[in-house]
Amino acid sequence: MRSVRRRSTSLTTESPSTVIDLATRRRTTRIFAKTPVEYEDVLYCVKAAAQAPSGANRQPWRFVLVDDPAMKERVRAACEEQEKRHHASVEASLRRWFMSKNITWQKPFLTEAPMLLAVFSNQEMPYATESTWLAIGYIILALEERSLSTLTYTPSYPENMRSVFKAPEEYALEAILPIGYSADSKPKEPRRPFQASLYRNLWNMKA
């Protein structure tokens, strides 16, 4: 296991990273250290997210920070119950991908990460899902800036998760972000060269 990334104690004297540095450094983590997470660091990320643009500026997002161990257990149990059903039903190519990555119905990170951030969107607002995921983009870069790691975990049947959080009917659970210091030695999944995803003026025209 790789040594745990810890936040520098002299953060104020560090110079900030560029967006490309944060984006490049940032990788998905499924194994978290027991090191506690500063509450203030999670607030920082939510504060950044709250500045994101949204459809008609309706700010459709709501965040539930979970740090109560009993609540984390309830979230994990509800998610794993769904995952068992889901893993039995996914199409072949995704199942092969799950197997190749050792991803099973078990989601230990939901109790092992010191904190979870559940992200909801109000589906009565325009572009609620799109706006909320844009804000999640802000959050994961802000986490990286604080040397924290996460995973954009999406429960298989999010509509069944509303009752666990006592969320109102109009809110959809978009993701649960487990938050902590990484103890995951897995390297970042490779990315296609960005040029392969970029065209100029028309589809397939080289940029």
Added chain:
Amino acid sequence: MRSVRRRSTSLTTESPSTVIDLATRRRTTRIFAKTPVEYEDVLYCVKAAAQAPSGANRQPWRFVLVDDPAMKERVRAACEEQEKRHHASVEASLRRWFMSKNITWQKPFLTEAPMLLAVFSNQEMPYATESTWLAIGYIILALEERSLSTLTYTPSYPENMRSVFKAPEEYALEAILPIGYSADSKPKEPRRPFQASLYRNLWNMKA
């Protein structure tokens, strides 16, 4: 009209901003200066986006950078045709919001911005829309870092835009980002205090 924000000529000696600074500073722009945009700055943003996480790491996004004036005209004409239909059909509260913001069917920024970045997602891939909007979050922070402004414009009937770009059937147009230096004097739309969107452990519990 506010003076045009220009990129510093000594970017390499500037220290980068924190995510919260970029997020706070960044505001939606509908009026763009004629100042040309460096092609390299847009590449920088796409490069950052290509590092984003995505469902099963399928990287479902494709970007079409539009800088040909004739192509910008075609994009604008197609969008405005849709907007006329859409504005006639939106529900009352959204229509009031449009009117209060002076938003009409006209989209001059689609030809006035020096560049457009059309963002597509492959709908055959898992969480294609979610992943692509997360990547858009990266892009708009990267643009802000380069002192560039944008607007996350979503055409009303994106399925009708595929033919304009000659995009394949499985790709959905998620957004068109006009990119340029802001000449828009409109202040940032106010945000709710972030604490109002944050709960702890259960819905409505104060964080």
